Amino acid sequence: QENYDIALVSKGFQHQFWQAVKAGADQAAADLGVSVTFEGPESETQVDRQMDMLAAALSRQPDAIGFAALDSQAAIPLLQQADAAGIPIIAFDSGVDSDIPLTTATTDNAAAAALAADVMGELIGGEGKIAVVAHDQTSRTGIDRRDGFLNRIAEAYPNIEVVSVQYGGGDQLQSTEITKSILLANPDLKGIFGTNEGSAIGVANGKQELGSDVVVIGFDSGAAQKSMVQSGLMAGAITQNPVGIGYQTVQAAVAALNGEELPPVIDTGFYYYNAENMDNPEIAAVLYD
Amino acid sequence: MVGETSDAAPSPLVVMRGIDKSFPGVRALSQAQFELLPGEVHALMGENGAGKSTLMKILSGVYQRDAGSLELYGRPAEIASPREAQDAGIGIIHQELALMRDLTAAQNIFIGREPRRFGILDEGRLNRGAAAIFRSMNLKLDPTVLVETLTIAKQQMVEIAKALSYRSRVLIMDEPTAALNDAEIAELFAIINRLKAEGVGIVYISHKMDEIKRISDRVTVMRDGEYVGTVPAAETPIETIISMMVGRKLTDEALAIPDTADAPIALEVHNLNRGREIREVSFSVRQGEILGLAGLMGAGRTEVARAIFGADRREGGDILVHGQRVRIVSPRDAVEKGIGYLSEDRKLFGLATGLDVRNNIALASLERFTGPMGVLDEPGMQAAADRYIRQLAIKTPSDTQEARLLSGGNQQKVVIAKWLLRNCDILIFDEPTRGIDVGAKSEIYKLLNALAAEGKAIIVISSELPEILRLSHRIAVMCEGRLTGILPGGSSQEDIMRLATMREPAMEVRRAG
Amino acid sequence: MTDATAPAQKSGIRITGAFHRLLAFSGLLALVVVFSLASPNFMQTQNILAILQATSVNGVLAIAATLVIITGGIDLSVGTLMTFCAVIAGVVLTYWGMPMPLGILAAILAGTASGLVSGVVIAKLKVPPFIATLGMMLILKGLSLVISGTRPIYFNDTPGFTQLSQGSIVGALVPAMPIPNGVLILFAVALLTAFVLGKTALGRYTFALGSNEEAVRLSGINVDRWKIAVYAVAGAICGVAGLLIASRLNSAQPALGQGYELDAIAAVVIGGTSLSGGRGTVLGTLIGALIISVLANGLRILSVAQEWQTVVTGTIIILAVYADILRRRKL
Amino acid sequence: MTDATAPAQKSGIRITGAFHRLLAFSGLLALVVVFSLASPNFMQTQNILAILQATSVNGVLAIAATLVIITGGIDLSVGTLMTFCAVIAGVVLTYWGMPMPLGILAAILAGTASGLVSGVVIAKLKVPPFIATLGMMLILKGLSLVISGTRPIYFNDTPGFTQLSQGSIVGALVPAMPIPNGVLILFAVALLTAFVLGKTALGRYTFALGSNEEAVRLSGINVDRWKIAVYAVAGAICGVAGLLIASRLNSAQPALGQGYELDAIAAVVIGGTSLSGGRGTVLGTLIGALIISVLANGLRILSVAQEWQTVVTGTIIILAVYADILRRRKL
Ligand SMILES: Nc1ncnc2c1ncn2[C@@H]1O[C@H](COP(=O)(O)OP(=O)(O)OP(=O)(O)O)[C@@H](O)[C@H]1O
Ligand SMILES: Nc1ncnc2c1ncn2[C@@H]1O[C@H](COP(=O)(O)OP(=O)(O)OP(=O)(O)O)[C@@H](O)[C@H]1O
């Protein structure tokens, strides 16, 4: 097997979710004997910065590219350029409006958030006020998770009222402050959904600082969130399988380079975990630190 | 020519020989030399840009010399920084005020030497120390006042107080009296005489010839960065010193004042008011007339000028230009009505220091050089600038030299050129010759006369009575914001001083600061 | 030796000064009144504590920025430096397992060292503060990620670390006033900095530098040394901010910090400190930081849509400064 | 009227000026040489085009910032104003279905109007530029989200819109040089701005304002009007940047833009423009913007880990400015 050079251009870099994707990719690289680079913009709004990264990756002439598009359309010209150069593209995390990517390794964020809504509905007994602290107002994952959650609440839980949806940019401190304001403005609030790791931890922090007993549902994992779930501060959280996403993206790229057929979508799945089930081997495998 | 006495002279404090110093594009000093004895006041003279300030900046560690030798107290010395100069007992009052505007007077004076108790600043002692120095200078000034709120004259006094506080063996004064009135100058001279008696050597730079005669023992003259000679002050006639400075004989014949009494009135001011600074000031200036505006420091002359010019808000009063009542609420309005104002603080208000000479001269007249699509007529601007560089003998390598690199006097000329180019009918000159050498001064006098002869109405604000008397057809005198009288041209200094000190009986002496 | 008239005049000036500062509260007060009327939840002890706590990190950063801005400089690195110091504390406490005081010391030393580097680059290499601290901002951001291994470092093994900011010594004594320690630390830093600025040579030179650096140099003062000292002290204060945020999040988050500099500088300028240097007060900065937090909190309490929150915040920042300008013009 | 010696002097000065500017390239050249040696993929046409393309948006923003900075001001709103203009183009073209020229006009008018507002707040209300444009930054950020409905607006119904930046008129004529139009637009904006700065009254007043605003006022010039004009022109240029980024992404992304101001200002300062105003060149800014993109691109090509990229970028920004300072000192 050749030492393929695979460039992954992701949606982010510093966040634990993306670091877990990177860890999966690195693991696959080690297992399959290829080399992998991984980078992503500061924030999920910087669509053009991601284009510059993709352009630089193309200039490097890698054997394959893994790409998690911040905007499903903006990258199409560059993808066509890659296609023309014969570089196979694997999409990950979310899809691209194009048939150029050979496959997409992804989580169905809307469905995952709908699961969070169901859990929330169950935990607060199907009625009362809740709020959402989202990580982003315009990015694909931000929109999908917010709307997936809100739509499910609207259609299945008529007695639940969403009193506030605010955005903390995934910044823990900002999300903490937002949560405290929401709790103070709505003393009878029953639950809050935090749509990614930073948001969820921020929500739990805010709850703790005010000594509230609001139900917190989080998203993603990471050491802090895991311990919050363990301690009951957070009722539970949805996790995707970021390590799996990273691993399968690289695996798919290598398969494509070796001329193998790929399915159009690789569903990497999502799970709800709480203090009871998080030690199950099946769940523990998809949680990351 | 070097003034050497036959008796056993005391050994000099400072000996500088063969000093060279170049700046990019300018040779400021070439083989300059200077000697200072203990207990003498040694005047350093020369035209604007002769290199006086530069030589003294080398002595006080601000600049490093390119070549030459320096001896201090009989031994070769190197002065690498202002700190080393201080430590070596050299104090300096810089020509361009070097004060920290956001600190108080006392804080400025003791900067770097703040009295402390247990590492904590002792503000009480600081203020008492400053107050003591002010008292020794007979200066009424609150040590806790912010320097920013002081007039230039008061700032100059603070600068002098600061230099005195170092108790230096060598004290350099670079045009210390440029902003001072006669009383303050007398006070300064008393201080100088005291220091002299203590054996302090004083370097005294000034463009005011009478001062040189009054206090200096010897005079060293420089020209174009070179040493010309050193002469004893008492025995040498002023004409000789001047011809050493300018390299030729200067003629400054007294001016024949033409009668302007029936020329039409160009500017009329009625009951101008602004707080306590300006109270019910009314006067008029005719075409072709030079009106001197005299008064002590803080009399409100600058305030009047700025109020007429629209630079500050007025609280009342009418302004008539050529008989028409006009509305002036901004300098732009004033300039449109043909009024130009040359401010007393050129660095702060006159020059765009980052721009070159050409653009500073053209600044008020850019509209005239603006062609279609806003494109500027550079050759036209250059021609205009060159014309004034020649006419006013502005010393600059070219019209593209940055204005901030010119010597003080030449900067002043650039500002004058700006208003000449703008071709205003009514010109207000606020201290037009501050820091300007004799040669240039007489040129500016001639220029003002010529402008008046052309029919321009001119107001000259000056703290130098000889200058006021030399130039004015009539002299308006102010005291504490009021116009106390208007005198005819030939009046005596005593008449002016009487009006300048004619305080309102009901009004107390205003507290300093 | 005493001049009889001087003290009287001085106290006169002090009174107008104090009056002026009192008025500076007016913008803050106006906001508080408006929000109190608009929502019954605003004027609750809990919420006021939340606002104060929310001010603590930005307030401390803004105080650091105040020092630098008074010298006529600017510090864009305060946010990422805060993070860097938090990461250093994490390394010392969690990775190396040292006792808590050492971690605190390490964070503050890291801040000081970084401030020193900025100061040297600015004073000795004559790189403009904007660029020097922009570079430091990036360098520190990268180093935080490198040192932490791009992972948050948790302080679970250092019991009591969260108490640093979240505990309440006051609350233990006066249960009705559970003021979090983080707020106390903010006030302590403010008092200390105000003292340094007003009463020590360092403070005097800070104002002098911003007023006229050339004049300070001509006065024979070692300008470079004092400038470096100011940046170092500002760095140390960022170290405190790093500890506050780490304690509050019980973790050092290596990716956080960029963007915080703008909030800090905004607080400084809203507080009346001039970006051209020479003047400024710690009290003003505190008020500026409070205005920012009250605004954020109040708008959230009122459930204003977030995009409109941004618009309102921008408008009020401009109006607050404009009101301050009008007020000064009148005085 | 002409003085015979003057033109000679002038051209002499011009030569040293040109020489100085040539040297200013040295930092950029050094980077290019290093990256070329380190990777064979760097000096490929494709990659050079990618670098130029990556420079176009930041370059245009930096040119806008240059104008404002020369007056001694600062503009923090360039990034979000760009986005706002892109959103306006999106509304006009996609929501209202107007023809492309109208969308282009609308974007540029929106930029001009917003610059005008900043200018009025700064010149008339005397709010410091930092605060005024910080406020505008937030206001525009919020408004972009409000107007777009917090959703990207796609330009799929405006065929040819992506050609604005991504097409290549040059490539159609000289197939070997497919320089994207975005790059041509950057150069056109640069030339036009350099012309305005160097040859027109507006440019002269821009420098004069930064040099000594009070002196300009006392020269009878309507300082407010010219200052407002400078901010308006800078706003119009941000409008061009908005079109460039929208065309490049085939969409107006309403959340993008904050943080871009720092890159733009960094490019300006690396290019030798002083933040205290009165001096600066468009060419310098272009070089500054190129240094930033070359650095980002080169480090990626070399597969440097992202956290280290940040550290290296910070270091090189400081070094580039330091080198420039050394060079000036020698000349
Ligand atoms: N920093 C500088 N850079 C460039 N040129 C300078 C600098 N300082 C002084 N010069 C030039 O050196 C020459 C001597 O200047 P200097 O200030 O010593 O004159 P001066 O005799 O003090 O004049 P004035 O009476 O007007 O104060 C002048 O031509 C001046 O333009
Ligand atoms: N910036 C300032 N802040 C406060 N007071 C000022 C300021 N400038 C001038 N004054 C005060 O206003 C009054 C009038 O000053 P003005 O400068 O008009 O006097 P002047 O006659 O021109 O004297 P000078 O010789 O100082 O120029 C004085 O009492 C002065 O102290």
Ligand SMILES: [Mg+2]
């Ligand atoms: Mg001089």
Ligand SMILES: [Mg+2]
């Ligand atoms: Mg005056």
